[in-house]
Amino acid sequence: MPRRRNRLTMDVNPKQVDAELLDDWDLARDSFLRDCRVRNLSEHTVKYYRNELETLRKTLVAGKAPTDPTKIMAEHIKEAVILPMMDAGKKETTINARLRAARSFFNFLERERYIMDNPMASVQLVRQKRSVVQTFTRQQVLAILGAPDQMTFTGVRDYTLLLLLFETGLRVKELVNVRIDDIRFEDGVLRVQDPKGINERLVPFQTTVRGQLRKYLSLRGKLEHDFLFVNIDNEPISIRQVQNRFRIYGRIAGITNVRCSPHTARHTFARMFVASGGDAFTLQRILGHTTLEMTKRYVALFSDEITKSHKKHSPIEKLF
Structure with a gap:
C-alpha cells in the first residue's frame, strides 16, 4: 500500500466557506453599529464609531479609493487616509482615533465573514509623540x-x-x-x-x-x-x-x-x-x-x- 501524501491540497479557500460577503458600505456600517448596540456599548461609543466611519468613507472617496468593504486593502488605508491626514497636519491622536474605529469595524466584518481579508491587519497606529501633561499648581x-x-x-x-x-x-x-x-x-x-x-x-x-x-x-x-x-x-x-x-x-x-x-x-x-x-x-x-x-x-x-x-x-x- 503506497504511503499517504503528507501535504494536503485545498481546492477551496477555507475562508470562502459559508461566507456572505457585504459589498455595500452602508449595509456593513449599519450591521456593525447594530452589533455595537447588541453588545450594549455606550451611546457615546456608538456615536464615536458612527461619526468616524462616516468621515472614513468620505476620506476614501476623496482619495479615489474603493468604499466596497470587500475591496478595501491596507494600501488604501495608508495612502488615502493616513498620509492625507498627516499632510493636513492632523494630530496623531486624531489619526489614531479614526484608525481604531476602522480596526473595530473591519475586525467585526472579518469575524462575521462579511469580508475575505481584513485591511487593518497590517495597518499599525501612528506613533504618538509624548506631550507634557498639563496640570495646575x-x-x-x-x-x-x-x-x-x-x-x-x-x-x-x-x-x-x-x-x-x-x-x-x-x-x-x-x-x-x-x-x-x-x-x-x-x-x-x-x-x-x-x-x-x-x-x-x-x-x-x-x-x-x-x-x-x-x-x-x-x-x-x-x-x-x-x-x-x-x-x-x-x-x-x-x-x-x-x-x-x-x-x-x-x-x-x-x-x-x-x-x-x-x-x-x-x-x-x-x-x-x-x-x-x-x-x-x-x-x-x-x-x-x-x-x-x-x-x-x-x-x-x-x-x-x-x-x-x-x-x-x-x-x-x-x-x-
Missing part, C-alpha cells in the same frame, strides 16, 4: 476654588463640583451623571457609574468634601430627579456647562499658561496623588482606567523618585 488650584461667588446658588454649586473634581479626578461625563444616592456619606465614598450604569467604581472623598456636599445639598433641595448638580432651572447640568464654567473661573483666576478644563483637574489630581506617595494600582482604580498604561505614565511623570535620585547623584553637584 497648588496656587492655581486655590485661585480657581476662590473664583466662584458663593453668595449665589450657582457659585456654591460650582465651588462644590470643582472641589469634587480636584478631590476625585472624575471625568466630566461622570461628574454630571452623579446622583444623590451615589454619595455614601457614612463610608466617605462616591459611587461612580458610566451613563448606562454598566460599570461602576467607588471613589473616596474626605472631610472637607463631605461637609461641602452636605452644604450644597441643603441648598439644592428636593427635586423631581436625583441628579446631584443642577442649573438654576433645576435641570441636570450639562458637560458643556461645566466646561464653560471652568474656563470662566480660569480667566477670573488669571490663569493663562494652562488649559482650564475638567480634564486638567483630573491630571492635577493624579499628579498630587502620585506626589503624595500614592501607588499606581490604587490610582488606576480611582481614575477608572481599564489598563495601567496611562496610570504608569502619571507615575513616570510625577513621581519625585527621579528628582530625588538625581539630587543625590548629580555629577555637577559632586564637582563643587
